[in-house]
Amino acid sequence: MEKLVTASQMKQLDAHTINEIGIPSLVLMERAALAVRDEILTAFPLNQANVVVVAGSGNNGGDGLAVARLLTIAGSHVTILNAGNPHHASEEHQTQEKICQYYQIAETTDLSVLKDATLIVDAIFGIGIDRDVKGHYVEIIKAINDSKAPVVAVDMPSGINTDTGDVMGSAVRATTTVTFAYNKVGLTKGAGEQYAGRLVIANDMGTY
Ligand SMILES: NC(=O)C1=CN([C@@H]2O[C@H](COP(=O)(O)OP(=O)(O)OC[C@H]3O[C@@H](n4cnc5c(N)ncnc54)[C@H](O)[C@@H]3O)[C@@H](O)[C@H]2O)[C@@H](O)CC1
């Protein structure tokens, strides 16, 4: 039977992989981003003209920044919409941000960039969401959901509770969700199942 995990189980598995096996966090992030890139290039080959990666400030956002870089290298036109608080950026996020600057990938905080998007990558929150979505995050999620462009969610549709599938105030309705290592309980029930769209489980990480 397929293995399903909660947020805390997945965090423990990540910690085990990083601290006990010794695979660096940035290597896991790269593997995750490669899986998202592959799904985007395979399933949405005609949507590369104006990809908008919406990135939060945690490691889900870090995954998004790595996807932005990999798609840029693959020839897509990519803009990063920074949704998070830069003062709270995780270490891995800061590393990915520096690499994106090297590649001169356009970055903005202006929501209107979503209007012309041909594909949206949702990397605001993953399994780290721990409270209801409020304020400008609600506006950003609404703008994503109002777009006609397909939406590929990184690990979880942002705003979906990883353990229950409940909408935490507001959540992204994804066309496709690429989740990492194991399926999450919240992607199999409640709103989570619907908001995930087509589910891809990237479980070839060779870790855990
Ligand atoms: N090394 C790792 O831990 C790996 C993590 N991965 C990615 O990292 C994600 C988890 O990253 P994080 O633990 O940094 O968490 P997230 O990036 O999911 O969330 C970021 C931060 O947002 C804050 N937050 C939570 N709810 C909020 C709300 N409602 N409003 C505003 N801020 C809120 C929290 O402080 C949280 O730390 C996974 O879903 C996956 O995408 C992957 O890169 C694989 C490896």
Ligand SMILES: [K+]
């Ligand atoms: K996400």
